[in-house]
Amino acid sequence: MEDLVNIERESLKESSIHRLDGRIKLMVTFIIIAFAVGSSSISILILMELYLLILITLSNVSPAYAIRRLILILPFGGFIALFQPFIRPGDVIWTGPLGLDVTIQGMVFGALLLGKITVSVTAIILLSSTTSMQELVGSARRIGVPSDFAMLLNLTVRYLFFFYDELERIRNAQKTRCFDIWNKNTPYRWRLRKVGETIAMMFLRAYEQGERVYLSMLSRGYTPDSRMYTVRTNPGRGDLLFVATNISLLVILYLIQPGLWW
Template identity: 45%
Template sequence: MVTLTDIERESYKNSPVHRLDPRIKLIFTLLVIVYVVSLPRIHEQNIVRLLSVETYLLLLVLLAGLDLRYFGLRILAVLPFGLGIALFQPFIRHSFVESYTPYPLDLPFGLGITYEGLAFGTTLLMKFLVCVTAVILLSSTTRMRDMVTAADRLGVPREFTLLLSMMVRYLFLFWAVLKRIRIAQQTRLFDIWNKDVPRKWVLEQVGHSISSIFIRSYEQGEKTYISMLCRGYGSGHEKAYYRMKIGLKDGIFLFVSLGCVLSIHFFI
């Protein structure tokens, strides 16, 4: 099981990827996602290009020295969402395809698979995998605080970055509160998967836990806001972050990465 502490612990490692400027890593991740999404829906070279980009990202994972087991668990945690969408595509006839070629396979209930639907589903799954890998690489090599600061300095609206910074600050606190609630439930022999207990009662207990988290978050938010007002929040001096200039190695990384993506697109 991968926890929030494991995610943040990985970002504190020391490697060439970890030492890159957070703005460069954020721009690189956005470029990869935009390129992957902009690929044609159905094209014979899609799989090769996506596999090449995925290979480059995995090389960066190895260069960063990340725990491969931890990295694989994070991908497996979100993979069912993309896999569930991609599995339906071979059975759907989309409007952007003029003609379909049926796949020679007899299925019950009158279902039929087409080559175009299979190609679109495979491409969709590969796009999902590459985007998830890029995002996990970013979050595994960049501290949450630095990520918010990078977004702020890149011009993201301040209201959005302020909400993100508050979320990052108290995310681990509420995760610890949730763990204490779960431990208290386990000491009282509460098991959500116990088949001998009525489902209605289990749902009520889960609802009580969620409502307790919301109440505690509201109370903590009120206390935090009052404390911030007492310390001068709103006077214009609350926007403070480190001033780091983009170095030569950061520019080289972005230039090499952009060159690799362009080479994959035009030469494959």
């Protein structure tokens, strides 16, 4: 939850990229990810990663913070690339124990897969670090995301921090009663039961809060046909320049890609 707070704190900074229209940043992120996924050149992926790191630096987002987030997220998909040299058929360059063979094709494919994942995650980090959660939901709604899905996202973002505060109150109450989940002197089964009670209590409070919110929405005229209010804004010159710059860069990378040897 502390990471969510840090993300929101970074998104409230001031820079030219922070001031861009959320729809523009969202669509450019999708385009960059689609281009990275379809790319077959490691050199192109390296250039795209360097470009995204430059944007992160220009957006006044701490590079150390962005790299730390990248390191934390990358292992969830990066480990798949590590197995490719051992499971992908091709020219064997090394034979290890237990009959594991390392192939050139596997190493190339693994490096390519790791590059695609890295570029995609970096693009998402740039988007989330320069756009608040509420603005992301509103931007998604304005580019055509179904209203029901957008409303669920909106409610999730709005009450995520509320439930974190509820959890903190429960944990503080437990601490005042000398409960510590990591205390090895306490029987394991008793600690496990208390954790289960905490989860059950959070579930009940979430259900009760959901009922209160729904009744409040009904009392204010909410119906299944209601639509979320979104502020209508037109892209400015900076937004159009940002789109043109990114599309031009991707076109150039696409044109020079056949001339690269790797």
